[in-house]
Amino acid sequence: MTPLFVLTLYPLWAVSVLGAITMLRLGRHTRGGLLVLCIMLAGWVSLLIVARLASAPIAERIVPVGMLLAGGFAHAAHDLGGGTVRWLPALFYVYGIVVAILGALAPGWLYAPGLRATGPLFWPLFVVSAAGVVWLLAWMVHAALSVSGRERRRRFVRDRCSCCRRGPPRGCRSAAFARSSADR
Secondary structure, rough: OOOOHHHHHHHHHHHHHHHHHHHHHHOOOOOOOOEEEEHHHHHHHHHHHHHHOOOOHHOOOOOOOHHHHHHHHHHHHHHOOOOOOHHHHHHHHHHHHHHHHHHHHHHHHHOOOOHOEEOHHHEEEEEEEEHHHHHHHHHHHHHHOOOOOOHHHHHHHHHHOOHHHHOOOOOOHHHHHHHHHHHO
């Protein structure tokens, strides 16, 4: 990684920390999938920056830890979709942990030193990861289309405006609350 690449990671870290702080402040009544995703992303970027400043071989072992984000994305999608498939986030977390351990113990199986070429397990893991992404997106579309009418609107409002769950606090002028209160 060049110093310029390290500088490009700082905005990603800042946005993920901002998202986590916003979820802590405003998302008190929501599930924690997005919060976990933001914290994991900020942690992984921090590890990459620190490892790169230490030495490149250490950074090469840290890069596969980013596969843990697969579990974070599945966790956030699980929360957004209503949480009907309980094993979904666990499956993606286990996959991320296996790839992270593989990359930490034997990074040569994933890529050549310096991240300059692919290793023998790179393409099979790529195919499995791509299939997982396609399956997760298809599951999210199915979860979104499985409800209709007022329930779809309630799910949308519930996930977008935390003040609508128990009624708005004084002075809440949320457009989402105005739409949901018209349905009651």
